[in-house]
Amino acid sequence: MILGITIFTIVANLYLGIAVLLRNTKSATNRLFALYALFIALWALANYFALIPGLSAEISLLRIRITMVVAAFLCPIIYLLAYTFPDNKYKIPIGATITFWIFIIATAIISVTPLTFSGVTIVNGFPSPIPGPGILVYALNALV
Numbered sequence: 001m002i003l004g005i006t007i008f009t010i011v012a013n014l015y016l017g018i019a020v021l022l023r024n025t026k027s028a029t030n031r032l033f034a035l036y037a038l039f040i041a042l043w044a045l046a047n048y049f050a051l052i053p054g055l056s057a058e059i060s061l062l063r064i065r066i067t068m069v070v071a072a073f074l075c076p077i078i079y080l081l082a083y084t085f086p087d088n089k090y091k092i093p094i095g096a097t098i099t100f101w102i103f104i105i106a107t108a109i110i111s112v113t114p115l116t117f118s119g120v121t122i123v124n125g126f127p128s129p130i131p132g133p134g135i136l137v138y139a140l141n142a143l144v
Contacts, residue, residue, distance in 0.1 A: 006048040013041040027088045032081040039077060043070045053125040060127035061120040068111035068138075075142045076104045107141045110134045 017037025024030045050063035080100070084091055092100070110116055115134025120127045 002048065006044050009044040010041040013037040013044070017041075024088070028084050028090045029081065029086055029088065032077060032084055036074070036077045036081055039070060039073045043067065043074060046070050051126065053127075055127070057120045057122055057127070060122070061117060061129070064117060064120065064127065064129050065112045068116055069108045072108040072111055072138070072141060073104060076100060104141070107137050110137050 014037065017034040020030050020037070021034035046063070046067040046069075050060065050067045052060075052063075055063075080090075080092070090097065111134070113134065115132045116137070117129040117135070118132040119130045121130065122128070
């Protein structure tokens with residue numbers, strides 16, 4: 001059941017993202033929407049593999065961290081999309097855009113370290129991550 005929902009989510013988002021992008025490849029709104037759809041599909045795939053029961057704690061932790069790398073891009077991209085919509089050009093100044101992307105990439109890098117999740121415990125066969133102090137970066141990522 002979960003595998004079917006995951007496959008549907010991936011296929012639907014990729015189809016929608018490509019369809020929107022092909023309508024106008026030069027539009028910033030369409031590009032950002034396609035990028036967001038791509039990251040939703042990647043996140044669904046990573047999340048599915050991160051929550052498979054019966055894996056070792058080390059493998060589960062690695063997969064959860066990969067999921068967090070992908071997730072680091074979701075909130076900022078939807079913000080950029082909402083800020084740009086419905087224009088064909090980006091409205092954010094280049095300096096702010098560069099700063100924005102540096103913060104997103106820093107968040108993604110932090111997510112693969114023990115700062116975000118220091119470990120995983122297995123509860124009833126399912127991984128349960130132990131948050132570290134770096135998880136606060138995700139709060140900033142979502143608020144900024």
